[in-house]
Amino acid sequence: MADGKRLARIAVMVSGGGTNLQALIDAQKNGIIKSGEIVLVISSNPDAYAIKRAEAAGIPAVSVVKKECGSQQAFEAGIRQKLTEYGADIIVLAGFMSILSENFTGSYPKRIINVHPSLIPSFCGKGFYGLRVHEAALAYGVKVTGATVHFVNEIPDGGEIIRQKAVYIEPGDTPETLQKRVMREAEWIILPEAVEQVSVQMMR
16 A cells, blocks of 8 residues: 555566566665556466566566467466456556457556557567567667557557657667667666556556
């Protein structure tokens, strides 16, 4: 409880190393996220390092694996079950590498948020994820890139923008160096800010 008010219950969905999850855990610790609390981490990969980060922070972590579920429908049903079990108000996709169906996203309007490593509408949509985004930005020759936090709907990277932050491209940047700088200078800053913003709105 914060000032007697109920905190928004946040579920974070991950697939890999969990650097954005760590940024959220740290932001909660440091009081940047004060209107919500991370109550669950769901991983689509049972070996994701993000699970260890969650466990180290004392946050329940579960894996729901599409191959084991057998179908998209069963996969999403498994995720829904966990979200319901933990009473999640907000779902944060933090490096979650599975596409969610319109049926799923439509069930949580303005409750699912995602961080994307470009300034949407540039370098986004189907096929643009991970290093591919930074490769495309460098190939195109843009001088400014950044990150965007947006609500998730049925269109990949198509939901309403919540926050954006610009990052300048430097001479000699590689996709790898750019990826790290966009994380450090944009993603890890605006994702916690957006989570706090949405938590406040959710609990009004």
